[in-house]
Amino acid sequence: MKESQITGEYIVIKALENGVNIIGLTRGQDTKFHHTEKLDKGEVMIAQFTEHTSAMKIRGKAQVLTKHGQCESGL
Numbered sequence: 001m002k003e004s005q006i007t008g009e010y011i012v013i014k015a016l017e018n019g020v021n022i023i024g025l026t027r028g029q030d031t032k033f034h035h036t037e038k039l040d041k042g043e044v045m046i047a048q049f050t051e052h053t054s055a056m057k058i059r060g061k062a063q064v065l066t067k068h069g070q071c072e073s074g075l
Contacts, residue, residue: 008053009048010049014064015040015044015061015062016060016072017060020040021057021058021060022047023036024036025055027051027052035053062074
């Protein structure tokens with residue numbers, strides 16, 4: 001496998017409340033959920049886009065940091 005196929009961009013997600021859900025979505029013809037995580041207030045997750053993960057869905061109040069800037073979900 002080529003390194004460029006498995007190393008993607010990273011994002012940082014910081015939960016601003018308990019019970020923030022992070023859902024990884026697959027690549028390909030059919031988009032499906034393939035992984036979920038739950039964060040409590042103050043917990044931080046560093047996530048990476050890969051050949052399997054094309055998108056992430058965040059439910060709940062969280063701060064999201066990317067190389068493109070930052071935003072907050074669930075406001």
